[in-house]
Amino acid sequence: MRRALAGWAFATPFTVLFLVFMAVPVVASLVMSVTDLRSTDLRTPFAVEFVGLSNYTRMVDDAQFRRAALNTAVFVVVGVPLTMVVGLAAASALNSGLVKLRALFRVGFYLPVVTSIVALAVIWRFLLDPEAGLVNSALRLVGVEGPNWLGDSRLALPSIIAMAVWRNFGFLMVIFLAGLQAIPADLYESSRLDGAGRWAQFRYITVPMLRPTLLFGGVVTSIGYLQLFEEPLVMTRGGPLDSTLSVSYHIYNQFGFGNYGYAAAVSYVLFAVIVGLAALQFRLLGSRD
Amino acid sequence: MKRQRLAAAAFAAMLALAACGRDSGGEDTDTTAPVSEGKATGDITVWAMGTEGEKLAAFAQDFMTENPDAKVNVTAVPWDAAHQKIASAIAAKQTPDVSMVGTTWMGEFAATGALDPTPASVVDKAAFFSGAWDTTVVNGTSYGVPWYVETRLLYYRKDLAAKAGVTAPASWDEMTSFATAMRDKGGAKWGLNLQPGGTGSWQSFLPFAWSNGATLASGKDFTLDSPQMTEALAYYQSFFTNKLSPPTDLSLQGALEQSFINGTLAAFISGPWHVGLLNQQGGAGFKDKFAVAPMPRKQSATSFVGGSDLAVFKDAKNRDGAWKFVSWLSRPDVQVKWYKAVGDLPAVQRGWEDQSLSGDPILATFGEQLKDAKSPPAIPTWEQVAAVIDGEIEKVAKSGADPATATKAMQDRASGIGTGS
Numbered sequence: 051m052r053r054a055l056a057g058w059a060f061a062t063p064f065t066v067l068f069l070v071f072m073a074v075p076v077v078a079s080l081v082m083s084v085t086d087l088r089s090t091d092l093r094t095p096f097a098v099e100f101v102g103l104s105n106y107t108r109m110v111d112d113a114q115f116r117r118a119a120l121n122t123a124v125f126v127v128v129g130v131p132l133t134m135v136v137g138l139a140a141a142s143a144l145n146s147g148l149v150k151l152r153a154l155f156r157v158g159f160y161l162p163v164v165t166s167i168v169a170l171a172v173i174w175r176f177l178l179d180p181e182a183g184l185v186n187s188a189l190r191l192v193g194v195e196g197p198n199w200l201g202d203s204r205l206a207l208p209s210i211i212a213m214a215v216w217r218n219f220g221f222l223m224v225i226f227l228a229g230l231q232a233i234p235a236d237l238y239e240s241s242r243l244d245g246a247g248r249w250a251q252f253r254y255i256t257v258p259m260l261r262p263t264l265l266f267g268g269v270v271t272s273i274g275y276l277q278l279f280e281e282p283l284v285m286t287r288g289g290p291l292d293s294t295l296s297v298s299y300h301i302y303n304q305f306g307f308g309n310y311g312y313a314a315a316v317s318y319v320l321f322a323v324i325v326g327l328a329a330l331q332f333r334l335l336g337s338r339d
Numbered sequence: 340m341k342r343q344r345l346a347a348a349a350f351a352a353m354l355a356l357a358a359c360g361r362d363s364g365g366e367d368t369d370t371t372a373p374v375s376e377g378k379a380t381g382d383i384t385v386w387a388m389g390t391e392g393e394k395l396a397a398f399a400q401d402f403m404t405e406n407p408d409a410k411v412n413v414t415a416v417p418w419d420a421a422h423q424k425i426a427s428a429i430a431a432k433q434t435p436d437v438s439m440v441g442t443t444w445m446g447e448f449a450a451t452g453a454l455d456p457t458p459a460s461v462v463d464k465a466a467f468f469s470g471a472w473d474t475t476v477v478n479g480t481s482y483g484v485p486w487y488v489e490t491r492l493l494y495y496r497k498d499l500a501a502k503a504g505v506t507a508p509a510s511w512d513e514m515t516s517f518a519t520a521m522r523d524k525g526g527a528k529w530g531l532n533l534q535p536g537g538t539g540s541w542q543s544f545l546p547f548a549w550s551n552g553a554t555l556a557s558g559k560d561f562t563l564d565s566p567q568m569t570e571a572l573a574y575y576q577s578f579f580t581n582k583l584s585p586p587t588d589l590s591l592q593g594a595l596e597q598s599f600i601n602g603t604l605a606a607f608i609s610g611p612w613h614v615g616l617l618n619q620q621g622g623a624g625f626k627d628k629f630a631v632a633p634m635p636r637k638q639s640a641t642s643f644v645g646g647s648d649l650a651v652f653k654d655a656k657n658r659d660g661a662w663k664f665v666s667w668l669s670r671p672d673v674q675v676k677w678y679k680a681v682g683d684l685p686a687v688q689r690g691w692e693d694q695s696l697s698g699d700p701i702l703a704t705f706g707e708q709l710k711d712a713k714s715p716p717a718i719p720t721w722e723q724v725a726a727v728i729d730g731e732i733e734k735v736a737k738s739g740a741d742p743a744t745a746t747k748a749m750q751d752r753a754s755g756i757g758t759g760s
Contacts, residue, residue: 090450090719090759092430180587181594201587203738289537291733306422307723308447 083315089308098311105315115316117292118300121207125296126275126327129211133271134264136215137222142256144223145230156227159220167217171284174213175200178285200286203293210281210294218274222267229263230256265335269328276324371456379409379663382656386425386438388418391486391647394681401676402667409660429453434652436661440483442474442648443725446717449477450759455651455658457481461666470644470712471686477717483650484665487674487683490642490705490712491546492631494613495606496599499525507632511550511574514635518583521605530583532595532607533575536733537588541715541725542643543608544732546634547571549641549713556716559758561724564743564750571637572735572742579736586737596620599629608634610645611684611705631704644712646686684709719759727752 086101109115140159144152162170177184178199186196199209237255246254257264279298282288288295288303297320304313379402387395392415399411414435416424422444428434429451440448448454457475462484464472471485495507500517503525508514518530534540545555551574553567562568578584589595589604596613598604600621618626634640649668651661667673674685675693684696684705691697691706715721731749734740 088719088759089426089447092426093432093451093453095430179594198587287538289733290737291536292730303726307726308426308719309723 079314080318082311083318085311087311087314089310101311105312106319108312109316109319114292114295115297115300118295118297121293121295122276122278122297124207125211125214125278126272129214129275130268130271132211133215133218133222133275134267137219137267138226138264140219140223141226141230142252144227156224159223161220162217163221167280168284170217171213171281175285178209201290203289203291206286206290206293210278210285213285214275214278214281218271222271225263225267226260229260233259261335265331268335269331272327272331273324276320276327371458374458374461374662375659379406379660381409381660383409383411383437383660383664384435384656385411385413385664386416386421386435387413388416388421388439388441388647390681391439391683392416398677398680399664401673402664405667406663409663411664429652429654432654434654436655436657437649437651437665439486440648440650442471442485442645442714442717443721445474445482445648445650446477446721446759447719448650449480449482449717450719453652453654454482455653455655455662457484458662461662462669466669466671466687466689468644468686468688468709468712470709470714471646474644474646474714474717475648475650483648484669485686486647486649486668487677488644488646488686488709489610489612489684490644490708491542491608491610492633492642492704492708493606493608493635494599494617494629494631495521496525496527496602496628497630498628499527499602499605502526507630508635510635511637515577515581515583518578518606519581522583525605526602527605528603529585529598530605531578532589532598532604533578533584533736534588534590534732535579535584535586535736536729538726538729540732541728542645544572544575544728545713545715546608546642547575547637550634550637550639552638556718556758561750561753561758563728563753564746568749569743569746572732572746575732576735576739576742580739584736600625611682611702614701615682631701633704633708640708640711642708642712644709644714646684716758720756723756724753727756 083105084100084102085098086105087095087098091098140155144155176182178186180186180196180198180201183196183199185199189196197205200206233256237259238251241251241255277298278296279302282294282296282299283302286294288299297316301313301316301320304316385395385399386392392413396411396413396415399413402411403409421441425434425438425440425444425448429448434453445454464481467485468488470490471488472481475481475483475485493507495517499521500506503520503523505517505520505525508517514531520530521527522530534543548555548568548571551567551571553565553571554562556562579586585604589598595604595607596616597620599607599617614631617629621628634642649665651658651665655661668677669687671685671687671689671692674687674690675695677683678685678690679695684702685691691709696702696706715725718724728749731740731745735742735745
C-alpha cells in the first residue's frame with residue numbers, strides 16, 4: 051500500500067504535466083478542427099459554432115491545399131529514396147576502408163545535420179542566387195549561364211529537395227554506419243569462400259541484415275520530409291507561384307490568418323498521413339521472421 | 340510565460356467542453372465611455388514592437404514627469420511574435436492597457452471586441468492624415484489612434500536621369516518612358532524595380548490601382564475585378580514584359596540597395612526608411628546622387644500609407660491612464676520629439692510644420708504624399724485577401740498571366756474568404 055502510494059506520488063508530476071501540456075491541447079485541437087473558430091472569436095469562445103466535418107471537406111476545394119499536398123508528396127517520393135541511397139552509399143564507402151580520413155568525412159557529412167536549419171537555408175539562398183551566387187558563378191566559369199534556381203517555379207522545389215538531401219543524408223549515414231559495423235564479419239568471410247561477389251554480398255547480406263536499420267531510417271526520414279517547413283519559409287516563402295508551398299507551411303499560414311478551426315483540421319490530416327505512412331512502412335519492411 | 344500557456348490550455352479545455360452555440364450574438368454594443376479629467380494616475384502597461392519597443396520606455400519619462408502619479412511600463416515585443424502574443428492575451432483577457440498594433444491587424448482585433456472605441460474627447464480626428472485615420476476605423480467606429488506613418492515614393496538616381504535626359508515622371512506614360520530611358524540611355528540594367536509578387540507585393544501594386552480610381556471593397560462586397568483594377572494590373576505587368584523591372588525580388592535577396600548604389604537599378608518605390616539605408620550603404624556623397632518624387636499620376640497620384648496604430652483594450656486595468664498616454668503621444672510637439680528620437684514620421688499633420696521635417700526636401704516630399712495616401716479596408720480577413728492579391732500579382736508578373744483573369748481570380752477568392760463581418 052505504501053509502495054503504491056509512493057509510486058503514485060512519483061508519477062503525479064509527470065502525469066499532470068502530460069495532461070496539461072500534451073493531452074489537453076491535443077484533444078482541444080481535435081475539437082477545434084470541427085468548429086469554425088477564428089481569431090475574431092477569441093474573446094467570445096462560447097459563440098463558436100460546431101461545423102461538423104466541413105473544415106475537412108473544405109480542403110477538397112482549397113486549391114492551395116491541393117497544391118501543397120502535391121508538393122509535399124513530390125518532396126517525400128523523390129527526397130526520401132534519394133536521401134536513403136546517398137546515406138547508404140556514404141556509409142558503405144566509409145565502412146569499406148577505401149576512404150582515408152574517415153573521421154573527417156564522418157564529421158563533415160554530419161555537420162549539416164547538427165547546424166541550425168535556418169542558417170543553412172540562408173546560406174543556400176546565397177549560393178543559389180542567380181547573379182551573385184557561387185553555384186551560378188561556377189557555372190559561368192565553364193561558360194554556362196545558370197538558371198534562377200529559387201525564382202523559377204519549375205526549379206524551386208528540386209532545388210529545395212537537393213538542399214534537404216544534402217542536409218539530411220549525414221544523419222542516415224551515421225545510423226547506417228552503425229548498422230553496417232554490427233554485421234558480423236564472418237558472414238562476409240564465409241560468403242566470399244562460397245564465391246559471392248561484392249554485389250551479391252551487398253544484395254544477400256548487407257541489405258537483409260540492415261533491414262531494421264533501413265526501416266528506422268525510412269520512417270524517420272519520411273516523417274521529417276512530410277513536415278517540410280523551414281526550407282521554404284526561409285528560402286522561397288512558399289513561392290514562386292506556390293511551387294514550394296508545403297502542407298506544414300499551409301497550416302502555418304492558416305493559423306496566421308486566424309483560421310484556427312481549418313488549420314487544426316489540416317494538421318490532423320497531416321497527422322493521419324504520417325501515421326498511415328509509418329504503418330505502411332512497418333508492414334512492408336518490418337521483420338519477416 | 341507559464342501562466343500564459345496555462346491560460347491557453349485552460350481556454351482550449353473550455354472550448355473542448357463548451358457545447359458550442361452562437362446564441363449570445365455580439366456581446367457588447369460599442370458605446371464610448373468618457374475619459375476622466377486631470378492627470379493620469381497609476382500603472383500603465385504598454386506593449387510595443389521593434390525599435391519603438393526599445394526606445395519608448397526612455398521616451399515615456401517625459402510623460403511621467405508631467406503626470407507624477409502615473410508609471411508607464413513598456414514591454415518590448417518582437418514583431419514576429421507580436422500578432423500571436425496579442426491574440427493570446429485577448430483570449431486569456433490578460434491584455435496590456437495599450438498596445439502598438441500594425442495597421443492591417445486593426446480589423447481583426449477590433450472584431451474580437453477586445454479594443455476600446457476611441458473616445459471623442461481624447462483626440463481630434465481631423466488632426467491626423469485621413470489615410471492613416473482610416474486604418475483605425477472598423478465598421479464605422481474608430482478603435483485606436485495612428486501613432487506614426489510611412490508612405491511610398493519613387494526613389495531614382497539623379498545622375499542616371501541626367502545622363503538619360505529625363506526628369507522625374509509625373510504621369511503613368513512618363514513613368515514608362517522614364518524607366519525605358521534609364522535603361523537604354525542611362526546605362527542601368529533595370530529601369531524600375533517593382534515587386535514581382537511574393538509577400539507584401541500588394542503594397543507595391545495598390546497605389547497604381549488607387550491612382551486609377553479602383554476601389555477594393557464596397558460595404559461587404561469586394562470590388563477587385565473592376566476595369567480600373569485590371570488596367571492598373573496590366574500597366575504593372577508591362578514593366579515586366581518590357582524587361583524594365585527585374586523578374587525576381589531584389590529585396591528578398593538583400594540586393595535592392597546595392598543594385599541601386601552600383602547603378603544596375605535606376606529607380607524603385609519604397610518608404611522613408613530607405614533614405615537612411617542608402618546614405619549609410621552608399622557612403623559619402625551618395626546622398627547627392629538620388630532623389631525622391633511623388634507617385635506618378637493617372638486619375639490621382641495616390642500612394643500607400645502604412646505605419647502603426649495605438650489601441651487601448653477593453654480589459655485594460657487602467658483605461659483612463661492608457662487613453663491619456665495615447666493622447667499625449669498624439670500631441671504635435673511630442674510627435675516631433677518622437678521623430679527626432681526614433682525617426683518615425685508624425686501621423687499628426689501639424690507635426691510636419693516643424694522645421695526638422697519641412698526643412699528637409701526629401702521628408703517634405705513624404706509629407707506632401709501623405710495627403711494623398713490610402714490604406715486597405717480595416718477588415719479582419721485583410722491579411723488573407725492580401726495573400727491572394729500577392730499570388731495573382733506573381734502570376735501576372737512572372738508567368739505572363741492575363742490581368743483580367745487575375746483580377747477575376749482575386750475577386751472570386753476574396754469573395755470566398757469574405758470580409759469577415
